Amino acid sequence: MELNALSAISPIDGRYRGQVQHLDEYFSEYALMKYRVLVEIEYLLFLGEKKIVKLPAKVKAHLRKVAEEFDFAAAQQIKDIEKITNHDVKAVEYFLKARLDEVEAGEVKEWIHFGLTSQDINNTSIPLSWKNAVEHEYLPALLNLQHKLHDFANDWKHVPMLARTHGQPASPTRLGKEFMVFVERLEGQVELFTHIPFAAKFGGATGNFNAHHVAFPKRNWIDFGNEFVNNILGLHRMQFTTQIEHYDNMAAHFDAMKRINNILIDLCRDIWTYISMDYFKQQTKKGEVGSSAMPHKVNPIDFENAEGNLGIANALLEHLAAKLPVSRLQRDLTDSTVLRNLGVPFSHIIIAIKAIEKGLGKLLLNEKKLHSDLEDNWAVVAEAIQTILRRENYPKPYEALKELTRGKAHIDKKAIHSFITTLKVSGEVKKELKAITPQNYLGVVGEF
Template sequence: MAHISSADQTLTDVSRIASGRRSFAAQENGIALGPLDGRYRPAVAPLTDYLSEAALNRDRIAVEVEWLIHLSSASALPGISALNADQQEKLRAIVTEFDADSIEELAEIEKATVHDVKAVEYYIGRRLAGIGIEQLKPLVHFACTSEDINNLSYALGVKGAVQHVWLPAARTLSAKLHAIAEENRAVPMLSRTHGQPATPSTLGKEIAVLAYRLDRQLKRIENAEYLGKINGATGTYAAHYAAAPALDWQAISRSFVEGLGLSWNPLTTQIESHDWQAELYADIARFNRILHNLCTDIWSYISIGYFAQIPVPGATGSSTMPHKVNPIRFENAEANLEISSALLDTLASTLVTSRWQRDLTDSSSQRNIGVAFGHSLLAINNVLGGLGRLDTAEQVLAEDLDHNWEVLGEAIQTVMRAEALAGVPGMDDPYERLKDLTRGQRVDATRMREFVAELGLSQDAENRLHALTPGTYTGIAARLVDHLTD
């Protein structure tokens, strides 16, 4: 009998396991390849109304329909009169009635056209006879290149996702952080610079720092500009003027784009240059990274006991260690923020470059916009969930401060400098004297007060330092939280 090596046996085992698996690829039962459409679907589902393939096609139809209405309303072409209110309503119903059957029909058309935007044109054309305007079929997609429709559709989708889904979630997170900062504004906390004990602050002030940073990014994102263009195959209006040379096509283009709620880009190649997207994605990626910083800080505060986690009833922290309550919400958020930021960075760097008048790299890249937003939204939801199950452990914070009286060394040597300037004798080398007392060693309350008493300070200065404790050496940290509402 031939000897079977352990490696060969492993291959045999893997082969047997693989051969016994049922194929999911042929099953149309909603099995997802990626986590956003699988286990995390409920958290990111609202984005599908704006950034999914179906949403993109619905917005393409909307742009095509509005362009037809706009051209007819402007009497842009000879023999074309404005559509009446009923005709306009029925045209717009093509958009509002876009459903699962519509998605399937459009997909069937695309199988024949092998072109997504052309499929949209034909989809609309099929419906004009029912509205009584079949003669306007040539007006669908009139003088347009695919990118005229796509750039506007993406702008509408991204704007909707930001304003109606991502920003509301981010604002809810900001409000939660404001509440935590306010609640803990006066709770003293030992700071750690380079991971070592440092001048105390308050827990509320430290949370406020991160909230303030996030709020700055939210203001930038709230003021984002969404650009669009509709100017033909290379941005020259060549086809427009060939068909109707007497018209002011720039004015028609501008009024149409602005009528969609977008900013008009007057100067492009075949594609809208996507600079606005790069700017927006950079701001969201920066928000992600600040939020990542918050996650790592909160995780660290949990690990040293500053926050206690409220267990979820029935939940398991570890498959083998029953006592554990893990900060998984923050860890999950970290991973998703990193994925989102990486995708946003890639989009921002890819979309600003297009060879000559057009290449197709932007088309493939933009199909991942929803993925980038999805991971960011998932992270925000996880952070909110994590923050909602935290309790401030004030006793732990107080004990930590009481074990680190050496942090008052900064206050004492600074008071000595002020005393020296006021002419009080014996205040030489204050920094060095405190360094000798405190560096690398613990100093308790008794020793620190003995040291202060031996300095020969003015009575007022000595009284102030005797009254000082690590828990009261927080400066105006509590008042600084007010800047969140400036």
């Protein structure tokens, strides 16, 4: 079968293709070739800038055009060359040499890939594509979601809600504050994530600029490499490497993404539970079906879908973070095939974020249910009463409230007020205690 949405093995290229097809600009085989071509061209232009090779203006312009106009036809030419070379980076080199022939720049051809090994290209082009994907796709999607959660928090900042610790009724909280918990968690982890540099390796066959140095021993190749990688490519050059990049920073990115995914999983499970408790209704769409057997159902499928995709992403990120920093001696090839899967967990995360946003868009607050749950659980003000009694030096207040409330089938307002009436405290304190309700025993939270 031809590859299409129905025949694709991976749901990323099948069922969910429409949601993530734009990511092929960063993670496809085409994208890898595009970024390799870009790095090779930028390197040659930098050699010219440093007057190591003389590049006529027409050659520079042509090289820029090759990079800017790189398309699928160009990628196919590289693949055709690779069938002969059986080496993907060498195929890029030969492709560019052929493009230089178009402007009769034969004297420049051998400066393409001068002194480099394939990993100088891979370990700059892949981090560059990863950086662009993170900055243009991942962080904006995550921050947009965070802003949506912040909007919900503001909308519901004054809505009282029964809290549940260990699944049991607990001291009331505010619905908006519970959403702010996730806003703050995401904010903290994004801050940590953005402090991790996008590292790159650039230093010749085994990281020592051997070929560069033997050709031009008086040139400071370390400064050259630092300036090229840091200033031209916008990456962070590692100073001491083997043939390949350490991948420690990339692993740190993966670990940070896993933590963020876990926060989102926690969010999905909480909202799923609130829906099951009827704190939220969900908007319906004409023609949609919630269950093949039960017509009444409106399932929280968006949050379930997100949770599943985040779990898949975490499993893959775990392997990437554990495998990539480990390589035999100066280099083995295991990183190559693994790196080609960077787009898989990334895509699952984007799919998950879109699902969460879709689910959030369906939520309808059911304040009546939140209110009734609070009214049905007057026992939660026991904490407030015993704390005030402690302030008043009342003997064993915790034990008194425990005897009244723990394990009892139902404690209502009448039972609480009857208990307060029997207390040997001043009338003023009794009035203070009777003013406490599940709806107003909410404490204080910071501004948001």
